[in-house]
Amino acid sequence: MFGNLIPHPLLTLLIVVVWILLNGFSWGAAVLGLILGIVVPRLTSAFWPDRPVVRSPLTIIEYAAIVLTDIVVANFQVAYLILFRRGEDLHSQFVTVPLDLRTPEAISTLAGTITMTPGTVSASLSADGRSLLVHCLDTDDPEKTVSDIKARYESRLKRIFER
Amino acid sequence: MTDFGDIAVAGLICLGAFFLFVGSLGLAKLPDLMRRLHGPTKATTLGIGAVLIASMLYFLLNGDTFSIQELLITTFLFLTAPVTALMVAKAHLLLDKSERKNLSPTGRKVDWSVFDAPPPEQSQGSPSKDS
Numbered sequence: 001m002f003g004n005l006i007p008h009p010l011l012t013l014l015i016v017v018v019w020i021l022l023n024g025f026s027w028g029a030a031v032l033g034l035i036l037g038i039v040v041p042r043l044t045s046a047f048w049p050d051r052p053v054v055r056s057p058l059t060i061i062e063y064a065a066i067v068l069t070d071i072v073v074a075n076f077q078v079a080y081l082i083l084f085r086r087g088e089d090l091h092s093q094f095v096t097v098p099l100d101l102r103t104p105e106a107i108s109t110l111a112g113t114i115t116m117t118p119g120t121v122s123a124s125l126s127a128d129g130r131s132l133l134v135h136c137l138d139t140d141d142p143e144k145t146v147s148d149i150k151a152r153y154e155s156r157l158k159r160i161f162e163r
Numbered sequence: 164m165t166d167f168g169d170i171a172v173a174g175l176i177c178l179g180a181f182f183l184f185v186g187s188l189g190l191a192k193l194p195d196l197m198r199r200l201h202g203p204t205k206a207t208t209l210g211i212g213a214v215l216i217a218s219m220l221y222f223l224l225n226g227d228t229f230s231i232q233e234l235l236i237t238t239f240l241f242l243t244a245p246v247t248a249l250m251v252a253k254a255h256l257l258l259d260k261s262e263r264k265n266l267s268p269t270g271r272k273v274d275w276s277v278f279d280a281p282p283p284e285q286s287q288g289s290p291s292k293d294s
Contacts, residue, residue: 021231075182075209078201082189092198096267115245118205121197122245123252127273127281133266135252137201142267 007045012037052105056159063156070117070152078118081138094123095142097132097149106161107132113153120145168224172217179213186210196255197262200248207244212237253277 006012012034019033054060081090097114101107107129111122114134124133139145186206193199215233222230256262256277266275273279 018235021235071208075205078189078205079182079185082185082192082202087193087198090193090198092195094265094267096270098270111249112241112245115204115248116208116241118201118208121200121204121248121252123197123249124256124275124277126269126271127276127279128271129276129281130271131269133269133275135197135200137198 006038006041008041008048008051011041015040050104052103052161054160055162059156059160063153063160066152066156067113067117074118078137085138090138091140092135092137093139093142095134095136095139095146097134097146097154099130099132099154100150101154101158101162102129103161104129106157109161110149110153110157114149120149168220172221172224175213175217175220179210179215179217182206182210182213196259197252200251204244204248207240211240 015037016030016033019036020029023029099107099110101110107125111125111132114120114122114132119137119139121135122132123135125131126133134145134149136142136145183206186202186204189202189205190199191202193202215237219230219233222228256266256275263278269275273282
């Protein structure tokens with residue numbers, strides 16, 4: 001019964017905290033945030049049947065630090081490509097990243113990370129959810145791009161969400 | 164507010180403006196849609212990020228309040244930007260038939276999810292993906 005009332009406790013907590021941060025703290029905001037925190041997860045629970053399990057919270061901090069560093073470094077590389085190279089000369093191509101991840105939350109996080117990291121955009125998932133289509137802006141070595149993605153991001157996500 | 168704070172805020176705004184400009188330039192200059200898609204995702208990360216950090220720093224140094232809303236804006240952008248890019252990419256793959264020959268193979272028995280239906284559920288109950 002309790003599980004039906006609050007299908008995703010962490011999501012409820014997150015909504016309350018975000019609502020209070022958005023509006024400044026007052027008891028009215030806290031109550032309204034709590035109402036939203038109960039209603040929204042219930043309305044959306046049909047789209048999100050499983051509850052993700054976070055196995056290694058400390059790895060999340062490590063993961064966030066690595067992704068932020070990569071975003072800053074790669075931003076400069078892509079800025080260089082856009083400013084000083086002709087668009088037609090860029091060696092753009094699609095590459096396939098075979099996935100070891102199985103949980104939908106982990107795959108979504110990986111796809112989002114790949115898009116936010118400059119130089120790569122995730123475009124599609126295979127119909128069985130086992131490989132990811134990634135577009136690279138400029139790469140001469142597709143295998144290295146794929147192994148970088150797997151080593152830097154996927155292995156850590158696997159530690160966070162699975163295993 | 165110290166001079167050093169002023170310089171830091173101004174520098175961050177310039178950095179943010181530079182990357183926002185480069186992102187927009189990439190959107191205008193690059194030759195095809197998939198390459199163009201790289202521009203806006205760049206602008207939302209470091210460009211907006213630097214401007215928001217400058218805003219936080221400004222309000223922090225002016226002694227008013229520590230303003231947390233900027234962090235929320237960053238979080239929302241990081242959550243929504245990849246979804247938008249993915250939707251644009253999928254629509255492009257469906258609409259532009261000539262792009263399909265450029266795709267790399269899935270390495271699986273099935274095709275990419277924009278073209279192919281998910282296979283029937285496995286017996287061991289692996290999580291099914293909606294397309």
